[in-house]
Amino acid sequence: MNPLPHLRTLFEPILTQLATNAAKVPDYLGMIRVSQNPEHGDYQANFAMPLAKELKKKPPDVAAEIIAKLPENDLLELPQVAGPGFINLKLQSDWLAQQVRSMAADSRLGITPLAQPKKFVIDYSSPNVAKPLHVGHIRSTIIGDALTRLLRYLGHSVISDNHLGDWGTQFGMLIHGYRNFLVQEAYAKDPLRELARVYVEIRHLIAKEAEDLAIAKRVFPDDIEDLQTPTVVQCQRETAKLHAGDPDNVALWQEFMPHCLEALHQVYHKLGILPFDHEHGESFYNPMLPGVVADMLAKGIAFESEGAIVVPNVKGNVPKTEEERKKEEPPALIRKKDGAFTYTTSDLATIKYRIEAFQPDAMVYVVDFRQALHFRTFFAQARRWGCSDVALEHVSFGAMLSREGKPLKTREGNASELLPLLDDAVELGLRSYRESYAQRKEFGHDVPELSDAVIQDIAEAIGSGAVKYADLSQNRNSDYKYDPEKMLATEGNTATYMQYAYARCRAIFRKGQIDDARFRSSPPAVMIVHPAERTLCLQLLRFEEALLSAAAEYMPHYITAYLWDLAKSLSVFYENCPVLTAESPELKESRLLLVDLGGRVMKQALDLLGIRTVERM
């Protein structure tokens, strides 16, 4: 149903016949692409120009020759040569109509089953527990969630793993706080809330101490634990005891963990994130770390240097002198000279565990671009260690910046916490709904009276959808300028626009009291009589193309770009093509099919992004 493979199949024999170098044919076939300008057809083939060079002919002549060799087919109108040798391709409307009809009958919406499904392990979100989630955590979480949904929908097997930071200094803080600042009654009543309060109190205390040291202003709020204030020192002592296996501290850690996880899961739930298959954090891998170091030493991959155990860099070197360190990439430390292990050790233990436990084809890490160098060296070390049969991917994403373009961590206060943002978003969803309701009411439109529960549901779908879409619609490699106004927008290229387009699809069926089932079980013929219908059909058939490219490059914004085009096509269609009052019963049936299918594709595509739809809004 995706037109592109059909087009390639049509041209492949001709190109194979003409090209002197058969190896270039796949490249040429890749030069068939969607036209940027609809005046240039639905697709355009750009291979005549390089092919002409290869054949030492004029591009327009080669283009004409290719067209002349095209076999009889019901796919294309007669192609046109334009400009320096472009071949403009326009699909026959009858072909489009037939394909859309078969797509409607397909429960998978035209997505062809995979010849070779793969098994992925995706590592995303991975926050430090016992700290409130920051807006900076949202990108990994949302992108990873979308990729998990997408790959699964295409037919791959995906194991999602949340590599929690559950063994760090924040537990020293909680333990110290528990011993000194806990209100027992409050803890008994609501441990989660009391622990959060204690955590905040400790941070405030440290911040105050740091201020007394007259350095607070120059330090990021995230890093206040790094200052050697009296409280920090005490917290570090508790952390060290925990790591050393102190029974009291370990017992407290075990007591706290469920509450920390519960807090985390509450936010995930609010965000609408799929449950993780695993949440194996640092503590899970901790017992394996000595073995990792011993094994790497035994295999000669790692060795001692300046008291630490290191693994050479990508080039196989361990820079020693000042000169070398300036020029060369650093080695990775897997054991510090004080005997403690590092994140690299933990990452190596993780990769080994995942290979043994899951035997994946690919392991994907959805992590900040700042760790690019770490992943490059870590992947190289894993390979040397024998992890060779698995594809390793660092799906990186840009920094979260303030509105002024500064790194977000310089922001102060609680403004950048995730939970308040989500609450704001839902509140905004509610306000938007009420405004829209009032306007329609005032205009004299027949507006349904919905229950508070339904309205609340709409507000939540709009709110969390807006926040996610704002992030997912941007190329993940770009830095993201954090702007609540942008995240809460409900006009233009936003989740709300998509949800609205979907709700309108459903409104037609509701208004006409029509059952949609027959448009899926035995779809009627599709008639293309208006350009808006043609555009919509073409857009529907491009669904698979959008998903495949999004998956191939781990780029969710390809899906939002598709959604935006589809939703616009639907809007223009609504504008120009009356459905329930269509001129003939056949046309009405055809349009109902388009509306139903359009809604289904919208809903499915949004679902792949983790964005909900509602039947009315």
Next chain:
RNA sequence: GGCCCCGUAGCUCAGCUGGAUAGAGCAACGGAUUUCUAAUCCGUCGGUCACGUGUUCGAAUCACGUCGGGGCUACCA
């Protein structure tokens, strides 16, 4: 110092494995509605694609250099 990323309309961003006149949204301005949901649609305005040189039929896209911003650079993750 070395390496990596970025610089596109007033703002936020697409486009970057080279392709036709560089596209959206927001903002500004002007229109459309007794609606199958106006959270919409149509139109206008707006660009030396940071700058320079090169590669070629063709460069926002590739190469080199300059300027500006950010990041990483063995004992934090």
